[in-house]
Amino acid sequence: MLYNIIFIALFIFVIYVFYKKYSKKAKTIPPHWHSILLKEVAFYKNLEPSEQKRFQDRMMQFLAEVYIDSVDFEIEELDTILIASSAVIPVFSFKEWHYPTVTGIIVYPDHFNEDFEFSNKSESRRIAGVVGTGRLEGKMILSRKALRHGFSNKTDKGNTAIHEFVHLIDKMDDNIDGIPEILMQNMNAIPWLKLVHDKMEAINNDKSDIRAYGGTKQAEFFAVASEYFFERPKLMKRKHPELFKMMAECFRVKF
Incomplete structure (x- = not known):
């Protein structure tokens, strides 16, 4: 009996937390953000006006569900x-989307090291972004x-x-x-993995224009290839047609 009471109480608490997070009313986008988006976000600029409105709504819903904080x-x-745009771009083709594994974004002024130090005295400040674990789970x-470089540089293939x-x-x-099982529900993972390993081998043999970090492990390849896909889709389609096709299927995007 006590076990059932505890289970029901826990279930109600989980539902309450989920509802509280995803029922927050999104604010109306400031009108002048449209001109900023046109200038800074190529993905947005290339959308039809009705789709730009949908992009704006998705941005504001994301901002209602997470907090953004800064350090120094x-x-x-x-x-x-730019943060809200980065959240929306990969999932824009999905009718509805929430990020249940993140509650907050913490922004540092510059690259940081593994101890999250970023001053000029800190060594090994090579990290541009990370999904938190442990005490930083959900961040x-x-x-x-x-962040800014990822949108200002129009000729590279990266976006942190x-x-x-x-x-x-x-x-x-x-x-x-x-x-990513949620993106690959209608895809066979075996051809995907074979392609990934072939592309990683090419990277590690210095025979690819895909960023070297993509050759370190599968997860990084997927993230690096996604950057390339959204930043330079025409170039990827020309140089990596099979990869482009699979990425387009994953993200349900037609460029």
């Missing part, structure tokens, strides 16, 4: 816009410098914030392993 600097409007940590949100998508089946 004040978050600016542009930072908020994403981003470098503001990397999109990379980290793709990790969150991959994590929704409890494993960040490069096989």
